[in-house]
Amino acid sequence: xxxxxxxxxxxxxxxxxxxxxxxxxxxxxxxxxxxxxxxxxxxxxxxxxxxxxxxxxxxxxxxxxxxxxxxxxxxxxxxxxxxxxxxxxxxxxxxxxxxxxxxxxxxxxxxxxxxxxxxxxxxxxxxxxxxxxxxxxxxxxx
Numbered sequence: 389x390x391x392x393x394x395x396x397x398x399x400x401x402x403x404x405x406x407x408x409x410x411x412x413x414x415x416x417x418x419x420x421x422x423x424x425x426x427x428x429x430x431x432x433x434x435x436x437x438x439x440x441x442x443x444x445x446x447x448x449x450x451x452x453x454x455x456x457x458x459x460x461x462x463x464x465x466x467x468x469x470x471x472x473x474x475x476x477x478x479x480x481x482x483x484x485x486x487x488x489x490x491x492x493x494x495x496x497x498x499x500x501x502x503x504x505x506x507x508x509x510x511x512x513x514x515x516x517x518x519x520x521x522x523x524x525x526x527x528x529x530x
Contacts, residue, residue, distance in 0.1 A: 390425075392418040392524045400517045401510045403474075405441075405449035409505040413498065416522060420496040425526015427498060430488040432519045435478030435511050437485035443505025456481050456509070478511030485509055493526055 396415040398408060412429065413419065419427075431438050442448035459481075466476040489506065492499040500506075508518060 389525065390422070390528045392422075394418070394522050396520045396522060398508060398518045398520060400515055401508065403510050403513050403515075404453045405439075405507045405509045407443055407446075407449070407505045408508045409443065409498070409500070412506055412520065412522065416524070418524065419493065419498070421528045422493045422496060422524060422526045423529045424495075425493040425524055427491045427493055428488060428523045428525075429491065429506065430521045430523070431508070432521060433487070434482055435475060436515065436518055437482040437487060437509045437511070438489050438520075439485040439507050439509060440489060440491075440500070440504050441507055443500075443503055449507065452509070456484070456511070459484070472513075474511065474513050481509065481511045493524060496529070 394416055396412060398411060416427075429438060441452070457477075460477040462473040462477050464477070468476045468479070491506075508520075510518075
């Protein structure tokens with residue numbers, strides 16, 4: 389059983405849901421070496437999130453952002469408001485989707501469904517870049 393861990397720094401993105409599958413894969417040099425395994429993709433932030441969803445139609449990402457803003461609006465009377473009106477809603481949205489994904493590795497690739505992609509959901513208006521730790525475990529090809 390082999391292990392590999394890589395920290396990826398994604399550049400700052402605008403508020404919304406962004407397809408980042410290829411950005412993550414590009415930074416995983418050892419992925420091609422795994423015959424079978426599991427990749428844990430962990431976001432080290434509390435006001436952004438990761439989710440698996442539609443990878444073809446960008447309208448889905450627009451609609452998702454719109455729905456999240458209805459679920460966790462900025463004009464709610466939150467107690468935590470130290471970092472601006474988008475901070476607490478960002479924490480709520482992050483908790484809804486979560487900060488990590490587990491994706492199977494098969495023949496050196498993330499084994500995603502045909503229409504699945506990894507999204508980074510940025511919940512802040514002026515966020516900095518985001519760090520992602522990817523831990524891969526499995527059997528390497530000989």
